Amino acid sequence: MSYTREVFQRLQSLSLKLLSNPPPPAGAYFGFRLHAGFGFLAAQTSGYDGRFTGAVGNEISLEQGKLAAQTAALDALSRIHQALSGFDRRVGLPHVAGHVASAPDFFEQPEVLNGASRLFNFVLGERGRHSRTAYAAPQLPKRITIELEITFAYRR
Amino acid sequence: MSYTREVFQRLQSLSLKLLSNPPPPAGAYFGFRLHAGFGFLAAQTSGYDGRFTGAVGNEISLEQGKLAAQTAALDALSRIHQALSGFDRRVGLPHVAGHVASAPDFFEQPEVLNGASRLFNFVLGERGRHSRTAYAAPQLPKRITIELEITFAYRR
Amino acid sequence: MSYTREVFQRLQSLSLKLLSNPPPPAGAYFGFRLHAGFGFLAAQTSGYDGRFTGAVGNEISLEQGKLAAQTAALDALSRIHQALSGFDRRVGLPHVAGHVASAPDFFEQPEVLNGASRLFNFVLGERGRHSRTAYAAPQLPKRITIELEITFAYRR
Numbered sequence: 001m002s003y004t005r006e007v008f009q010r011l012q013s014l015s016l017k018l019l020s021n022p023p024p025p026a027g028a029y030f031g032f033r034l035h036a037g038f039g040f041l042a043a044q045t046s047g048y049d050g051r052f053t054g055a056v057g058n059e060i061s062l063e064q065g066k067l068a069a070q071t072a073a074l075d076a077l078s079r080i081h082q083a084l085s086g087f088d089r090r091v092g093l094p095h096v097a098g099h100v101a102s103a104p105d106f107f108e109q110p111e112v113l114n115g116a117s118r119l120f121n122f123v124l125g126e127r128g129r130h131s132r133t134a135y136a137a138p139q140l141p142k143r144i145t146i147e148l149e150i151t152f153a154y155r156r
Numbered sequence: 157m158s159y160t161r162e163v164f165q166r167l168q169s170l171s172l173k174l175l176s177n178p179p180p181p182a183g184a185y186f187g188f189r190l191h192a193g194f195g196f197l198a199a200q201t202s203g204y205d206g207r208f209t210g211a212v213g214n215e216i217s218l219e220q221g222k223l224a225a226q227t228a229a230l231d232a233l234s235r236i237h238q239a240l241s242g243f244d245r246r247v248g249l250p251h252v253a254g255h256v257a258s259a260p261d262f263f264e265q266p267e268v269l270n271g272a273s274r275l276f277n278f279v280l281g282e283r284g285r286h287s288r289t290a291y292a293a294p295q296l297p298k299r300i301t302i303e304l305e306i307t308f309a310y311r312r
Numbered sequence: 313m314s315y316t317r318e319v320f321q322r323l324q325s326l327s328l329k330l331l332s333n334p335p336p337p338a339g340a341y342f343g344f345r346l347h348a349g350f351g352f353l354a355a356q357t358s359g360y361d362g363r364f365t366g367a368v369g370n371e372i373s374l375e376q377g378k379l380a381a382q383t384a385a386l387d388a389l390s391r392i393h394q395a396l397s398g399f400d401r402r403v404g405l406p407h408v409a410g411h412v413a414s415a416p417d418f419f420e421q422p423e424v425l426n427g428a429s430r431l432f433n434f435v436l437g438e439r440g441r442h443s444r445t446a447y448a449a450p451q452l453p454k455r456i457t458i459e460l461e462i463t464f465a466y467r468r
Contacts, residue, residue: 026290027267027269027270027273027290028270028274028277029252029285029286029288030286030287033248033251033285033286035193035248035309036192038250038348040250040286040287042287042289043288043289043290092345094346094347095345095463096341099291102450102451104450106451107452107453107454107455108454109453110453111339113339114339117339117340117341118340129345130342130345130352131343131344131345131352132337132339132341132355133354133355133459134339134355135411135452135459136449136450136451137291137292138258138260138292138293138294138450139258139260139262140291141263141264141265141290141291141292142264142266147289147291149253149289151251153348182422182446183422183423183425183426183429183446184426184430185408185441186442186443187443188443189404189407189441189442191349191404191406192465196406196442196443197443198444198445293448294414294449294450295416295418295448296448297420297422297446297447298419298420298422299419303445303447305409305445
């Protein structure tokens with residue numbers, strides 16, 4: 001079984017599937033660029049559709065925040081799939097930076113971002129192992145809750 | 157005509173020119189570093205000269221914000237030119253992260269950053285195509301309005 | 313004398329030493345990942361131990377902030393040492409992004425981060441020369457004062 005099929009089966013076991021059309025760029029840029037074995041992605045978000053809106057600790061609970069982070073991770077996987085036409089080119093995910101729209105007294109950004117990290121670890125297996133940085137944002141563009149910045153790796 | 161000359165002509169058609177002296181580092185660091193076909197730049201900003209000061213949605217309007225972003229993009233181009241002595245080493249711009257000093261109720265950071273993206277696209281043509289992430293900052297160092305973080309690519 | 317020993321002697325001359333156990337990841341991720349001559353690190357911080365807590369300009373003075381930044385730089389060096397079992401694989405530090413938890417009216421983030429940059433420059437010598445970006449954060453995870461995001465380079 002191809003690795004891409006494994007990825008799809010693992011997603012299915014969670015009742016998740018890739019977005020067939022990742023949201024288009026919100027401006028004068030592109031969804032992804034590839035260079036020298038590294039892939040660069042436009043913002044992967046918890047959705048511009050208003051499903052998750054606002055800051056964790058205010059409008060969004062910790063549990064909802066984790067789900068928002070999982071949604072952003074699914075957006076990231078969808079974009080990688082689109083960029084490489086699957087996951088078989090030895091995809092790696094060396095680093096994930098996660099930005100969490102946060103109430104002023106909310107400090108549990110790492111816990112929120114585990115919603116994304118756990119999805120990457122489960123779905124990609126060893127290839128999903130990543131280092132991570134977490135940030136608190138006062139707000140994010142279009143009131144989104146989570147924005148991920150990922151550089152992925154692939155076999156050229 | 158060399159690609160570098162094309163770049164200069166396109167800038168000239170907008171009545172813009174590269175900064176002959178990009179602002180020196182504001183601390184104990186260097187303006188750029190090159191490694192393995194990637195170039196790393198110190199902060200590219202809308203200027204420490206006070207031309208643009210403060211947050212979009214407060215002191216700075218959306219239209220001024222776009223101009224500030226264009227100014228930061230010009231700073232970036234100037235630094236790349238300085239690092240590679242021109243643009244002929246197959247310069248690429250795989251990713252642009254843009255940080256916008258923002259009033260608490262301002263959510264149109266992508267629109268602001270289009271001021272930078274459109275300059276890159278127009279001046280560098282296909283080689284300027286980039287993915288992008290946008291962030292809202294409560295403030296930025298020295299009260300600047302826009303800070304870009306760019307890793308560029310070049311032929312070794 | 314090996315370069316690794318030189319690094320240790322320079323640290324010792326400042327009465328500093330590497331952390332024997334860098335803080336473990338605060339979530340479902342790894343402390344570092346290596347890919348294609350680049351090393352990616354999990355957040356390097358001024359410590360989750362509460363030694364430095366809160367924002368520069370509020371609970372933390374400018375001088376304490378510089379010390380917090382130096383502490384985060386020591387964390388970074390410790391993680392690089394751990395990732396490469398020393399510093400002899402031609403370590404480079406092309407870029408440092410520094411996030412400073414900041415009071416709303418504090419704009420001297422570059423000065424704070426010089427506490428980190430000066431340690432890198434002194435301890436690693438030429439190989440520590442880096443470009444840098446500085447950001448103001450309203451808060452950082454777990455109330456930490458400084459978070460660094462570094463991609464390092466090494467000989468494969």
